[in-house]
Amino acid sequence: MPSYSPPTKDLQFILHEVLNAPAQDVPGYNELDADFTSAVLEEAGKIARDVLAPLNVVGDTEGCTLENGVVRTPKGFKQAFDQLREGGWTALDCDPEYGGQGLPYLVQTAVGEMLTASNMAFQMYPGLTHGAYSAIHAHGTAAQKAMYLPKMVTCDWTGTMNLTEPHCGTDLGLMRTKAEPQADGSYAITGQKIFISAGDHDLSDNVIHLVLAKIPGGPEGIKGVSLFIVPKILVNDDGSLGDRNGVSVGKIEEKMGIHGNSTCVMNYDGAKGWLLGTEHKGMRAMFTMMNEARIAVGLQGLGQAAVAYDNALAYAKDRLQGRAVTGTENPDGPADPLIVHPDIRRNLLDQKSFVEGARAFGLWGANLIDRAHRNDDPQAEGLISLLTPVIKGFLTDKGFDCTVAAQQVYGGHGYIEEWGMSQFARDARIAMIYEGANGVQALDLVGRKLAQDGGKHVMGFFDMVKGFCKENADDADLEDFVEPLKAASKDLQAAGMFFMQQGMKNPNAALAGSHDFMHLFGHVCLGLMWARMAKASQAALAAGTADRDFHETKLATGRYYMARQLPMTKTHLARIETGAAPVMGLAAENF
């Protein structure tokens, strides 16, 4: 059975030595000294390793069941969920006014990586609750907040997001679910929603569904969509639970993975719902929390890659097979460990250099969200808005690839469920699809975010990269980082320029390259992260750190990324520069 090793040291390194969080002028950050975060991360790591990780295979094997309308989660999930709730882990960054701990989103993100890495299907229950909490927190009336938030902060009540219907996923304008106004100010919700993660289960006393629906007579399409709070069990005015609402589980979907999470078809039959936010502005309310939700999904990609790598590494050190081509390295054993073989190392370093770079990228994103929200910093808001599709799309595409690569280290054992490596790949696969499929992320990036506010944010990004390169141009120790970063960033700029010039005449010229652009952007971001980490490690070594191994390994891993991953920007640019013709030339009927 696979195991999980919490990356607490690496998280600390990024928080303190790379982002330099405690020194940042962000409310709450001054508390983030090494002792405090160390204590939080150590405790979260223990729960991830000792409580959630052992339930990962259980969740996959047992799955969730629906019997007589009642959904049961796999054995052990309820106890683990209670332990998480009771430890306050569901409330980390929630508003203290409603019982939250008010910690920065940065800490929530660091902890979140460990929880989702150790058991992705499990972590989706509190994760979706957090999303619903954020929507009510941002758009609810005072009464709604008072009624729902305290219970959602503690996960006594959990939450869901209901968007998709059988005939519409990305294109929500086609939605059919209706919300008919009632005399008491509530709405009667009728329709079917599918793919509802954590749709129903036995972990909480109530489930608060946030449901997108159309009020009859409203505007056509996406502009007539509103958001509603629809509790599974109606809540009395005194906060106690009342009658069952008209919402039921149609079935639990059989999926490729995340079997431990109950993905439900939800049927709303005149269920009582209350408008959240403004009539017909449901999409805006949803989008408020989209950045956070998408970053959280990006972290799922990273998390599964991280745990898969951990296990592949352990296997590569343990499994004896063949001899090193340059001479026996384990003369007392019948063979050398797998890790002596260059292609195994190549594979492991592909994973390791992605995981550590992506971890820094995710935490940087969380830092930007804190600055945007806690400091009302429009520059941070613009930048994270630009980077969000990159974090979601690149980290989940690449994260999935890493889980497949990790599986490969195991040879045939990687294909046998007993060893657990298949599950990491099967679970990670969904992250490329939900919360906006990665093609939609690429479209959002190229079609919307690039030109947002006159292109100010992408220009800001380029200036930041240029600034870093200029600042460190004379540092010989960073040459292996600065030069490749500069080249990759030039490729990204050239791609952006191509889109500007061509996209004016033909938007397809830009959209045909959107997938490649998202990946190109992702590589540049990871290149920037590695350059910053290298700088931090060089500084630590120069200051005589006691932990030379950690920092020298960091530099070696970073050099690998710069030398062997970053050149991918060339191919992405070459593809982008072929424009619309290769993609749009063929008539649909001739495919």
Added chain:
Amino acid sequence: MPSYSPPTKDLQFILHEVLNAPAQDVPGYNELDADFTSAVLEEAGKIARDVLAPLNVVGDTEGCTLENGVVRTPKGFKQAFDQLREGGWTALDCDPEYGGQGLPYLVQTAVGEMLTASNMAFQMYPGLTHGAYSAIHAHGTAAQKAMYLPKMVTCDWTGTMNLTEPHCGTDLGLMRTKAEPQADGSYAITGQKIFISAGDHDLSDNVIHLVLAKIPGGPEGIKGVSLFIVPKILVNDDGSLGDRNGVSVGKIEEKMGIHGNSTCVMNYDGAKGWLLGTEHKGMRAMFTMMNEARIAVGLQGLGQAAVAYDNALAYAKDRLQGRAVTGTENPDGPADPLIVHPDIRRNLLDQKSFVEGARAFGLWGANLIDRAHRNDDPQAEGLISLLTPVIKGFLTDKGFDCTVAAQQVYGGHGYIEEWGMSQFARDARIAMIYEGANGVQALDLVGRKLAQDGGKHVMGFFDMVKGFCKENADDADLEDFVEPLKAASKDLQAAGMFFMQQGMKNPNAALAGSHDFMHLFGHVCLGLMWARMAKASQAALAAGTADRDFHETKLATGRYYMARQLPMTKTHLARIETGAAPVMGLAAENF
């Protein structure tokens, strides 16, 4: 539920217009006129589409069961297997002396793609039998051939290959299974073998296991391994079935996919076995059929990509979601079909251009095998020996990627088992692992095949590409193909040169780039295939073909590959040229 459309037209195009098979001076090829192959391919396609494809999901859902020592295959498998046997489809290229039809391996390969695409788990039963048939045919005594081959040609008896043990897969020198000589000339085989595909089942009257084992007192390691014939049920001298042999199924493995195939742990407890070939030369006997087996696995990668693409394409034409950015294309519908969106087209063309190029590559490989075996052509033998790891490694890596890409077209539905797209990815995943994991293919290519016979075969390959480019240099219609092929081939040559120069000093410098080299080589091969197909299509158009759409689509698809896939060679070369340092620099304990 997914469906399968047999690519008979495309197969015909490659056989007749690209490879020009009937005109080749290979025994049996003169019969391969359009009427004959059309009849064979149409019939095989019907079986694939109507008999095997509908059982694909059944196989995945039901899996195989072991009860009281008896393995049962999924419902319908037995009837389908009988239909395949009775139609003579298991005997296509087998020796007429033993009841085979003696058709070229080229035809077997074209048919094989359709059978494995429609139901990979099912096709492994006859597929492994064919492998065992080949080994006995090549190395058996006259008596062994007479006893086993006629029944194996008809699949009345099926076959297996037993190599792997719990502690050794790639490194078979560590093998523990023992073969103790008996007074009657047989051997008593004792040991445990794992991952035995089609290890036992209810489809045939007997299972003929080919088992690698060590004769006590023989040479150490891989040089002391011999191959044995170990029937599940002993065969009497008159050919009738006798007693059960001492071989039993320990368990059926729970796998990520190919659930319809019974992957068994096989226990040999003093089972009666007979030496196949020479004592201690078991690996050589195994390797005789390795080229064919590896090409067959390459075809599995292609096959799953092909069927996944078929379904993704149908979905992209059918599913209405969003509007084309350049203006509504389906004004009467609530939305446009997915295929109007550039990134969906990009995804589909990635798949289509791979599938059609890989199909040509696989058939070219089969053609080389025919020339090597039927014409005793050492040049063809050398070339296919060089290309085999590329066909296996590149087609299965990329084929799997395509199944994942096809799944993505479905959005959330791609993750739900009901839609069948997950199965294509889960099934395709094994092809990257078995029959020599792809890392081992890359090692075989760089460490052995490149330098084979003084590098003669790779030089021959380069000359062939150069020849094609030179011959067509002045053809303006082929410019889009010749120029990119030339550039890609130069990258491959540069990589080979780098290995020669660096590998002399440090073999790790070559092996660190082996994975990239295999992919670089694969791209050049597909580039060559596309250039040849383009030439054939240009010729057909010039000759006034009635099917202009087919050939114009072929050209558009090829141009896509040349413009958007082939530039990948640059990145592979850049990675290769970083040499050993990034990969070997980090000490194992610091990973």
